[in-house]
Amino acid sequence: MSAYLDRAGIVSGLKRMAPLSLFVIVFGLAYGVAALQNGLSGLETLLMSALVFAGASQFAAIDMWGPGIPLVALMATTFAINARHLLMGAALYPWLRGLPARQRYASVLVMSDSNWAMAAADYQRGESNVGILVGGGIALWVAWMIGTLLGVVFGSGISDPERYGLDVIMGCFLLSMLVGSKRDLSILLPWGAAALAALAAMHWLPPHSHVIVGALAGGLVGLLLPGKPAEQEASA
Amino acid sequence: MSLSSPLLGSIVAILLMAVVTALTRTGGLLVMSRVPIGPRVERFINAMAGSVLVAVITPMAIEGDWGARMALLATLGVMLVLRKPLPAIAMGIATAALWRFWIG
Numbered sequence: 001m002s003a004y005l006d007r008a009g010i011v012s013g014l015k016r017m018a019p020l021s022l023f024v025i026v027f028g029l030a031y032g033v034a035a036l037q038n039g040l041s042g043l044e045t046l047l048m049s050a051l052v053f054a055g056a057s058q059f060a061a062i063d064m065w066g067p068g069i070p071l072v073a074l075m076a077t078t079f080a081i082n083a084r085h086l087l088m089g090a091a092l093y094p095w096l097r098g099l100p101a102r103q104r105y106a107s108v109l110v111m112s113d114s115n116w117a118m119a120a121a122d123y124q125r126g127e128s129n130v131g132i133l134v135g136g137g138i139a140l141w142v143a144w145m146i147g148t149l150l151g152v153v154f155g156s157g158i159s160d161p162e163r164y165g166l167d168v169i170m171g172c173f174l175l176s177m178l179v180g181s182k183r184d185l186s187i188l189l190p191w192g193a194a195a196l197a198a199l200a201a202m203h204w205l206p207p208h209s210h211v212i213v214g215a216l217a218g219g220l221v222g223l224l225l226p227g228k229p230a231e232q233e234a235s236a
Numbered sequence: 237m238s239l240s241s242p243l244l245g246s247i248v249a250i251l252l253m254a255v256v257t258a259l260t261r262t263g264g265l266l267v268m269s270r271v272p273i274g275p276r277v278e279r280f281i282n283a284m285a286g287s288v289l290v291a292v293i294t295p296m297a298i299e300g301d302w303g304a305r306m307a308l309l310a311t312l313g314v315m316l317v318l319r320k321p322l323p324a325i326a327m328g329i330a331t332a333a334l335w336r337f338w339i340g
Contacts, residue, residue: 019322044246051254061253067242069249078253082260084288089264091285094273096265108261113292120285168304171296172311172328176321178289179312187286194287195294202295214291215284222283223276 002098002128005107009131010138013115017136020114021143023169028144031058032151038062042152049148053141054112057081060208080208087215088116095123096130110137114170117177186225194218302339307332 028049035045040062048058057078064074089108096104107130111119115136122132198214205213271277297308311328318324 040246041243044243044250047247048250048253051250052257054257057253057257061249065246069245071249071252074249075252075256078256079260082257084292085257085260086264086267087284087288089261090268091264091281091288093265093268094278094281097269104265105262108265109258111261117289167296167300168307168332169325169329171293171300171304172307172325173321174289175293175308175311175328176315176324178286178293179315179324180319180321187283190283190287191290194290198291198294199298202299210295211288211291214294215288218287218290219280219284222287223280225279225283 003095003130004128005099005103005130005134009129010135011131012129013118013132013135013137014139015135016118016132017115017139020169020173021139024114024140024143025147025150027055028147028149029151029154030147031055031062032148033155034059034151035062035065035148036152036155038065040065045152046145046148049144052078053110053144054078054082054085055144077208080206084211084215085111087212087219088113088120092116092119092123092133095119096133098128099130107134107137110134110141112137112140114173114177115140117174121177121180187222189225190218190222193221301336303332303335306335 031049032045035048035058036042040048048061052058052061060077060081061074064070064077085108088111092108092111096107099107111133115133118136119130119133122130194214194217197217198210201210201213273281293308297305307328310331311324314324314327315321
């Protein structure tokens, strides 16, 4: 079953991501407010949301804003925080390789944690319509822009997302995506390794490295486990 | 000049961030399109996919307050029983809100 992308799938992806997008608006608002407080202009704040579209790295970047922005440090920080995209994209490659190259690369330009998580679950389920990645990504991008705009326009508002439990909403969402896909218990070994490696990296390795370290550790343990023949043969 | 050059500087900074981020989004596909995908690579990728989320969520549970931990636990519990994300997430949010309201 080869993967494909069509308008109906994108619309359905938009709808499935709509509930979470409402919360992303509040995240965007928090970013917009924080960016203005750090000296960015409204235009710069909006431009960054539109072109970068990666919340954690944007929050880190505005801390470095000022008359002389340290470009190398900015790029290094952006890369470190967003390097998890490399692994996320790689994980979706077997699913997306059926698409024409242009669609494939365009699709991942709107890839972020939540639509990726839903896409990975769809892939696991054997779904061949990749609309959730694109439609979900568009929904998140629009919500992120609306939130940023609200933050820029209204200036003061929510500046501390944790106080309102927004961090918990994202955590619960990602956890439900993780648990929801059907798997057997042997996956708990790589996941345990990922958790331990991430915690170790948080304590002993440079900041922002824990997601990559955890993901790679989980992948390596998965590689060492005995394989299950016949399960994935069809996709070869 | 003194007005426009700081703006120019920050626009260059934003464009550089955008390029770096786009490279992280497309880079995984680029690399994988050059790697032959055998069963071993497939096992690695499949284990790595969930591990990304595990590595994102674990610090929330460890570094977060008890409200966050209970929320994740509630989500996990409902998810394992019902297998439906929306009730699971709703239960998690409600748990965190109630916990923070009554206990801490």
